[in-house]
Amino acid sequence: MSSLHYRYSAMNAGKSTYLLQVAHNYKENGMEVLLLTSALDERDGFGMISSRIGLKRSATTYSADTDFFVLLKDANVACVLVDEAQFLSVEQVHQLHEWVHTRNIPVMCFGIRSDFQGNPFPGSAALLALADNLEEIKTICRCGKKATMNIRTDENGVRVREGDQVMIGGNSRYRQVCARCFYN
Template identity: 60%
Template sequence: MAKLYFRYSAMNAGKSTSLLQVAHNYEEQGQQVKLYTAVIDDRYGVGVITSRLGPQRQVDTFTPHTNFLDSVPQVACLLVDEAQFLSTAQVQQLHQVAQVRGIPVICYGLRSDFRGEPFPGSAYLLALADDIEEIKNICSCGKKATMNIRVDAEGRRIKEGEQVSIGGNESYLQACGRCFYSGAGA
């Protein structure tokens, strides 16, 4: 039976690296996969999944208007990067792709934003996913990182603003809960 998987972590834990490895493993066995990333994530170009380690791949994008029930062909596996940007309806569609069409769907994303607030897509993935896995990362203090801190160009913490601001290592730090609340992480 196919499942909907949600693999989440704080920033910089290797989610995209893991996704690219899973795609490689399927393709090495002669199986077709379909990969998506959010159209708004243009850090390395639109429609590009890039690992901080270097590997990258051109993929399809999803927008708020993408209907996965209409756009996913019959493949061995569907992989979604930046899954926190999915709408609640899209998470329901992906659950249906797994449950009804029998295609495993593996989503990778953040659980919460820089304020500790859940992303709507992540909240629904936590509710509907058949399998949930945390990808571990560490805080600068050495504890397990579970939170994200947004910083400005000078490295000062930003505590207010829009939920979505695309950025990488220059804009975000991973932190444990203690450092997140004490401000020690930034």
């Protein structure tokens, strides 16, 4: 039986690299995958999944109004890979969970758990509740401890503690930190 997987971490842990490696492994074995990414993420162009080490592939985008039952209705793939899964809605996570278990095709979602204020993203909270398989992808803080949180900085590198949960186009203004550095 197939599963809904959630691979999560703080920023800069290699989630997109991991996703692209999984896609490559399927392709090397003659299987097709469907790559999905949030329409909010335009860091390296609309509809692109890219990693900081230079890997990239085009993907189908989803937005807040995407109905995954419609999008995946005729999908003839071995696996669905979802980047930036924190931007999924709770309803979309429920749709993916049902789709996995009625179509018997795995879905692997990759995203961050919480925002720069330590609050969960709705999509991440739903994935943590519904995913059949959870995996933390580890990364480190500048102090050397395991990073589990994210902070946002302004254009001068000064930490920002208030603002909208999502800042479009601001990836370079986020940094992964351990919980101690998050509170200091």
